[in-house]
Amino acid sequence: MMEDVKKYQKAEKTKKKREEIQKIPWYYDGLENLCNRIHPTKQMLRISDIKQLSHDTKLFRFVSAKPQKPLAPFRAGQYMGIIVEINGVRTSRPYSLVSSPNQLAYYEIGIRKKAGGFVSPYLLENAKIGDVIEATEPMGNLFYNSLFHGNNLVFIAGGCGITPFISMIRGITEKAIPLNICLIYGALSKKDILFKEELEDIQSRRDNVSINYVLSEPDPNWKGECGFITKDIISKIVGNIDDKYFYIVGNRAMYGFVDAELQSLGVPKHKTFFEAFGVPEDITQVMGWPKNIELGKKVQITLKFRQLGNEEEIKFEAPSNEPLLNSIERTGHKDLVIENGCRSGECALCRTKLVTGNVFVPPEVTIRDIDRDYGFIHPCISYPITDLYLDLTLT
Numbered sequence: 001m002m003e004d005v006k007k008y009q010k011a012e013k014t015k016k017k018r019e020e021i022q023k024i025p026w027y028y029d030g031l032e033n034l035c036n037r038i039h040p041t042k043q044m045l046r047i048s049d050i051k052q053l054s055h056d057t058k059l060f061r062f063v064s065a066k067p068q069k070p071l072a073p074f075r076a077g078q079y080m081g082i083i084v085e086i087n088g089v090r091t092s093r094p095y096s097l098v099s100s101p102n103q104l105a106y107y108e109i110g111i112r113k114k115a116g117g118f119v120s121p122y123l124l125e126n127a128k129i130g131d132v133i134e135a136t137e138p139m140g141n142l143f144y145n146s147l148f149h150g151n152n153l154v155f156i157a158g159g160c161g162i163t164p165f166i167s168m169i170r171g172i173t174e175k176a177i178p179l180n181i182c183l184i185y186g187a188l189s190k191k192d193i194l195f196k197e198e199l200e201d202i203q204s205r206r207d208n209v210s211i212n213y214v215l216s217e218p219d220p221n222w223k224g225e226c227g228f229i230t231k232d233i234i235s236k237i238v239g240n241i242d243d244k245y246f247y248i249v250g251n252r253a254m255y256g257f258v259d260a261e262l263q264s265l266g267v268p269k270h271k272t273f274f275e276a277f278g279v280p281e282d283i284t285q286v287m288g289w290p291k292n293i294e295l296g297k298k299v300q301i302t303l304k305f306r307q308l309g310n311e312e313e314i315k316f317e318a319p320s321n322e323p324l325l326n327s328i329e330r331t332g333h334k335d336l337v338i339e340n341g342c343r344s345g346e347c348a349l350c351r352t353k354l355v356t357g358n359v360f361v362p363p364e365v366t367i368r369d370i371d372r373d374y375g376f377i378h379p380c381i382s383y384p385i386t387d388l389y390l391d392l393t394l395t
């Protein structure tokens with residue numbers, strides 16, 4: 001009898017101890033809410049304003065579609081993925097935030113019409129004030145880091161690549177942060193310069209901001225710099241490069257060109273910072289593309305995924321010269337969702353297990369060693385060059 005009582009008391013003690021360990025601490029709810037607030041998986045945004053920025057670019061303003069859910073904070077220079085469904089195809093594209101990070105009443109992004117594009121023409125032609133759009137949390141690594149980037153920043157923008165810099169310039173000047181900013185902004189012609197009035201207004205009020213345009217197709221009466229952003233132009237505008245940190249945002253062709261110019265000026269690699277590259281216009285022209293693959297070649301993709309808790313397989317054909325993620329999205333299969341953000345191979349959100357087959361990845365894209373070692377690929381920037389077997393149940 002005594003033995004049983006002792007056993008019972010011991011069991012009770014252990015039970016209490018276990019319950020104590022499992023008790024959720026008082027601050028847990030607060031922390032969880034804070035994490036969700038800073039890193040929401042998705043955000044529902046309502047378009048509150050649309051403004052024409054130039055002949056081919058519009059500025060979209062968004063507020064939270066759920067009044068009880070404030071917008072997630074971000075760092076100037078980051079982007080968010082705008083998710084849309086077009087003719088049954090659910091896809092997303094990253095757009096840099098233009099608005100100042102010092103306020104979260106609204107977000108702004110600039111969208112330029114991309115010739116032959118899928119998402120930007122759709123948004124520019126169809127999105128209207130009041131529409132609710134799904135978006136990712138703000139993400140991306142292009143932002144000012146006071147520990148490593150010093151006080152003298154050079155922003156080199158090409159075309160619509162000005163948008164993250166507008167956010168950075170707003171963020172820095174509104175708070176009068178003592179940083180010197182030199183903007184070199186390449187555009188086709190005067191009518192393609194975005195935010196011109198605002199940039200010149202800031203320059204007129206702040207000694208630490210200098211705005212410089214370089215036009216590649218200027219009007220005859222243009223008196224400023226012309227052509228591409230060459231090392232001579234950079235050197236003339238920036239002067240001594242030793243204490244400068246360079247941020248570059250534009251298209252892939254511009255990255256290659258400006259990178260070479262900066263290198264020939266002697267700017268060390270660790271002092272140049274490029275925005276995510278995006279996908280190449282034509283992958284077959286990228287260095288290393290296997291020339292034996294004939295144009296228009298299609299390969300067979302087999303994809304294993306989970307549907308209502310069961311494992312399913314789907315087979316479809318995909319062109320070799322299209323990012324795999326685009327082909328997967330085009331199947332329009334509702335349960336085939338691959339999370340994505342940058343669509344450039346940078347954020348690793350889309351990582352997918354490649355079981356068999358080969359993909360081509362542009363040489364400048366770096367994939368984490370652990371992903372490569374375990375056979376994971378980033379379908380947003382991978383091109384199928386043989387038949388593939390992918391397993392989405394292993395992410």
Ligand code: FES
Pocket residue numbers: 339340341342343344345346347348349350351378379380381
């Ligand atoms: S979407 Fe970022 S790596 Fe694929």
